[in-house]
Amino acid sequence: MAILVTGGAGYIGSHTVIELINEGYEVVVVDDYSNSKPAVIDCIEEISGTRPVFHEVNITNKGALKEVFEAHDLEAVIHFAGYKAVGESVAQPLKYYDNNLNGTIVLMQLMNEYNVKKMVFSSSATVYGMTNKAPFTEDMPLSTTNPYGTTKMFIEQFIQDQYVADEDWSAALLRYFNPIGAHPSGKIGEDPNDIPNNLMPYITQVAVGKREKLSVFGSDYDTHDGTGVRDYIHVIDLAKGHIRALEKVLQTTGVDAYNLGTGKGYSVLDVVNAFEKANNVEIPYELVDRRPGDIGTSYADVSKAKETLGWEASFGIEDMCRDSWNWQKTNPNGYMD
Structure with a gap:
């Protein structure tokens, strides 16, 4: 059985795909290259020795994404796909709501249809808003200051609500802090399309x-x-956090949020x-x-990530x-x- 990685050619997604392959998982990647490059898949193969199955698909396209679910025996989904520039989200909120929210709804509908009810979601520390005081804990009230962050908060709620409706679901909501770094090979890293936001x-x-x-x-x-x-975290530490979260959701049901940072x-x-x-x-x-x-x-x-997932940054x-x-x-x- 395979793990579907949406947005798997992106910065964090590509590093996570390598860690999945290193751990022996079969990986299927979907990405539309809106914030990534085709060369990434070649680089993943160079580093890992395995070329992941790849489909060029935008997840809002239900027909195309359905073909991926039809073609593969999927066990779980790691969901990275989404627009991510804070400033652009303020200038073009409807673009962000359309892509990030509708794409996730399409993905979750197909997960239900094909009985794939295990998910690791790429959330963000932006959901802690402006009023909470550091260090942030997972039980703090959530709020956002921009449409990008709002899409992350809404998707967390989508997943929580889906579990209430169907207790066979299991999900980890991973709230990243500030990923930096690159694979030590120098073959993959962060390559923003325009002026860097980070x-x-x-x-x-x-x-x-x-x-x-x-x-x-x-x-x-x-x-x-x-x-x-x-709180800056190495992208490889972050990728390994996804593996530990995946192991957790494959063995359990329920929804939990985890901070991934160094503290x-x-x-x-x-x-x-x-x-x-x-x-x-x-x-x-x-x-x-x-x-x-x-x-x-x-x-x-x-x-919480250390105690529950057995993960910490190194x-x-x-x-x-x-x-x-x-x-x-x-x-x-x-x-x-």
């Missing part, structure tokens, strides 16, 4: 000479150096300094105004910086190279 690809693009300097949004937060503090907060300037130290590369930066909707401090309480911040730079300097233009 800190690390912006730093690496400055380091490789694609951008002149890093803009640091906000220098007057109530933090040790005034810049925003986040440690690093400021923007901490990350810049760690990158410079790990790689001996200077990163010029300028301090600019805060971005609307950003909070000062965000980091996880990770005790990579430190310098490891994350080193692997991020290894990917970027090896592939200055991302997968275009």
Whole structure:
């Protein structure tokens, strides 16, 4: 039986597919390449020695996705597929609601139809909103500040409601903090289509000479150096968290949320300094105004994932910086190279 990975050619999805293959799972990937590249599948094969079955499908296309369910004996779904740029979601909310919500409804309808009732969902720490205080725990009240985050919160509710309707369902809601890093081979990593929305690809693009300097949004937060503090986690640690969550849902029923982070907060300037130290590369930066909707401090309480899933992060911040730079300097233009 196979594991269906939606969005499996994306940044986190591709690293998770490699970990699944390494653990002996049969993997079926669906992706529409809206935020990924066809070369990723070749790279997965180079790294793992196995080429995952691939279908180019947008999950809102029920007929095409149904053909995937028809063609494979599926045991569970790891669901990454969805648009993910916060700023774009504010500018184009209906695009995000249409793709992320309708796509998930189509996926879950087919899961019911084909009796595939095990799911690991790619959620986000954005569901903790603006008012909770770090460290965030899974039982805190949820709220969001942008349509992207709202789609994550709604999908969590979809899954909770589906379990109430059918107690054969089992799901893990994985609330990521800030994934960075890349596979140590340098063959896959984060390759944003446009101006990066996240800190690390912006730093690496400055380091490789694609951008002149890093803009640091906000220098007057109530933090040790005034810049925003986040919980950065290596993408491979994150991928392994999906494997532990999958093992859990395959053995149980019910729905649980888990934070996936390190439980440690690093400021923007901490990350810049760690990158410079790990790689001996200077990163010029300028301090600019805060971005609307950003909070000062965000980091996880990770005790539930450790106790329940037997998972905890193993990579430190310098490891994350080193692997991020290894990917970027090896592939200055991302997968275009």
